[in-house]
Amino acid sequence: MKQANIITSIIFILFGFWIIYASKSFEQTFLSDNFIGADFFPRIMAIIMIILAVFLLITTFYDKTLKDTKISDILNKKMKLPIAGTFVLIVYLLVMEFLGFIIATIALNLVLLLIFRVKKLQYLVLVPLLTTIIIYYAFSNFLMVPLPQGLFSF
Amino acid sequence: MLGLLFEGLKTTFQPQIFFVLLLGVAGGIAIGALPGLTATTGVAVLLPLTFGMDATAALVMLVGVYIGAIYGGSIPAILLKTPGTPAGAATVLDGYSLTTQGEAAKALSMATIASFTGGMTSTIMLITISPILANFALKFSAPEYFALAVFGLSIIASISGTNPIKGLLAGFFGLFIATVGMDPITSLPRFTFGKLALLNGFAVIPVLIGLFAVAEALVQMEKILEEEYAIKTKFKKAIISLKELIKVAPTMLKSALLGTFIGAVPGAGADIAAFTAYNEARRSSKHPEKFGTGVLEGIAAPEAANNGVTGGALVPLLTLGVPGDAVAAIMLGALIIQGLQPGPLLFQKNADVVYGLFGAMLIGNILMLTLGLLGIKVFGKIIEIPKKIIVPIIISLSIVGAYAMNNSIFDIWVALAFGVIGYIMQKIEMPASPIVLAIILGPMAETNLRKAMLMYQGDWSFLYTRPITVVFLFLAVFSVVSSYVRMQKSIKNAAGSEQESNS
Numbered sequence: 001m002k003q004a005n006i007i008t009s010i011i012f013i014l015f016g017f018w019i020i021y022a023s024k025s026f027e028q029t030f031l032s033d034n035f036i037g038a039d040f041f042p043r044i045m046a047i048i049m050i051i052l053a054v055f056l057l058i059t060t061f062y063d064k065t066l067k068d069t070k071i072s073d074i075l076n077k078k079m080k081l082p083i084a085g086t087f088v089l090i091v092y093l094l095v096m097e098f099l100g101f102i103i104a105t106i107a108l109n110l111v112l113l114l115i116f117r118v119k120k121l122q123y124l125v126l127v128p129l130l131t132t133i134i135i136y137y138a139f140s141n142f143l144m145v146p147l148p149q150g151l152f153s154f
Numbered sequence: 155m156l157g158l159l160f161e162g163l164k165t166t167f168q169p170q171i172f173f174v175l176l177l178g179v180a181g182g183i184a185i186g187a188l189p190g191l192t193a194t195t196g197v198a199v200l201l202p203l204t205f206g207m208d209a210t211a212a213l214v215m216l217v218g219v220y221i222g223a224i225y226g227g228s229i230p231a232i233l234l235k236t237p238g239t240p241a242g243a244a245t246v247l248d249g250y251s252l253t254t255q256g257e258a259a260k261a262l263s264m265a266t267i268a269s270f271t272g273g274m275t276s277t278i279m280l281i282t283i284s285p286i287l288a289n290f291a292l293k294f295s296a297p298e299y300f301a302l303a304v305f306g307l308s309i310i311a312s313i314s315g316t317n318p319i320k321g322l323l324a325g326f327f328g329l330f331i332a333t334v335g336m337d338p339i340t341s342l343p344r345f346t347f348g349k350l351a352l353l354n355g356f357a358v359i360p361v362l363i364g365l366f367a368v369a370e371a372l373v374q375m376e377k378i379l380e381e382e383y384a385i386k387t388k389f390k391k392a393i394i395s396l397k398e399l400i401k402v403a404p405t406m407l408k409s410a411l412l413g414t415f416i417g418a419v420p421g422a423g424a425d426i427a428a429f430t431a432y433n434e435a436r437r438s439s440k441h442p443e444k445f446g447t448g449v450l451e452g453i454a455a456p457e458a459a460n461n462g463v464t465g466g467a468l469v470p471l472l473t474l475g476v477p478g479d480a481v482a483a484i485m486l487g488a489l490i491i492q493g494l495q496p497g498p499l500l501f502q503k504n505a506d507v508v509y510g511l512f513g514a515m516l517i518g519n520i521l522m523l524t525l526g527l528l529g530i531k532v533f534g535k536i537i538e539i540p541k542k543i544i545v546p547i548i549i550s551l552s553i554v555g556a557y558a559m560n561n562s563i564f565d566i567w568v569a570l571a572f573g574v575i576g577y578i579m580q581k582i583e584m585p586a587s588p589i590v591l592a593i594i595l596g597p598m599a600e601t602n603l604r605k606a607m608l609m610y611q612g613d614w615s616f617l618y619t620r621p622i623t624v625v626f627l628f629l630a631v632f633s634v635v636s637s638y639v640r641m642q643k644s645i646k647n648a649a650g651s652e653q654e655s656n657s
Contacts, residue, residue, distance in 0.1 A: 004582040012323050012326075019345075023344070038344060041599075042330070042344065049326040049330075056317075079376070081379070082373070086570070089549070093567060108546075108549070108550070116378050116542040118542050127543055128546075135550055135551065138203070145558045
């Protein structure tokens, strides 16, 4: 966790400074009764965030109980499927507006099952179809949520 | 009050309300029983289903899921040695020991009855305490609410596991998320990068669904290819006897009250309650050495306590508008979606909803008991559904859930982004619950601070001249300091024991 903690603190320190920088652009309104402006809260927040991150950095160096796990032990092969899954979801979101909810979601479920190496044909057919149709029916008829229809509307 | 409660019970028995309650409890048990899906995930995934319902039905269903899921977590803990939810982890110790002795039915029935006792006790406490507390809270104005929100935020430190600093950092990240969008007082856009979609800020629901459902799905994917199934254990049919039940009754009641109390403290949830009650039961037992070998108290204590949390967590939610844990935070989101403002006024303006909820909790616990006892033989089947099938379903539900709130594809992107953030946070052992508390409490803190400044014409004196404000601010400082001291102590202990084992 040591490396991870150090990287985490650095990210939060940079993030805090960015918040302070970005909050500079919040123009003050000229309301006479506005005692603390829109930038007050974000700035206080960012300052405490930086202090905490520095604190984490210092305690990480002094904490001898922390396991000396390298960041490479955390980011390892195990992440292959989650990364693949995220990628599939990004593609899904990009094509959903063209394909419409039904086709895109059936495809999404099928692709996910395939990358999970599900081989049974009945699962590959039933899970995508049933999931999509039940969700579509429940949301568009029962809850009146208009899901994207895409080019091929039903 | 009894009259209102009677009306509430009557509401619960309306066919459609009763149906959503039954659906909620049964669905909750199934979700809790699936290892990896927590009560929080369950409530987050099912929340969108309630958008079309009226306020009472929506809350009734969510509270049913909550009750069911906390109980459901004990089932795989007992049968598979894998807790379905973190709250079920303490039940593994004695529950699984009994299963290895062939007494799974006894263990399951014990867990069911203990959960029922915990849920009922805490519901009764909720019904009696919260109207009084709400009455008291009616006197609060902006400075008190600001201090209360700060206190709620300070609790983040104590729920953040081994490293409170990391939890606090997560909390501050949540505070940042909450400031995106128009400033609550002057409507000035903040951190929106000129994007129209961000003008209203990040919608809470997609963020929650991302952090709790999508992130969980990504975590589950890591191990999905090596998934194994536990060997079916044979079990005797005998459930717990009346004599045994009477013997564990005091432990059960004590743990139920302990759980209610822990649940009512903002921030502390079912997992903490379960372990605290388990330790307390062992400490006060005449035969502490037997704990872990399959004693019934070892199941009764954590199960009564974790279901005790369900009622407790709703006390600050309903009376003060401050969520007691992550599930309560999502329910707070649900209340707001329904156009209700959680807090003391809820008891005056929407008494029907509040008492409908109370009624549903009483009936919901009875339903849980019934389903639990009838289901002992079926549970083996639920926990065998492979994750490979569950994960795509969770993802599909998350997508629609994120979309449904504003009919916006942008919100699905938000859910996906927060799913990835939540996944990375799990990797670096940073808790996600603080983000939720911060998103809810951050705007409450900021708005009330600025209102207080308006009230006091720019003078900060409200911070030390109003007694209730002072008390909350003091509690906030105390809670941060004490959790830091606790962390230092545990580091020292760990270092000490390491040295001992080295020498």
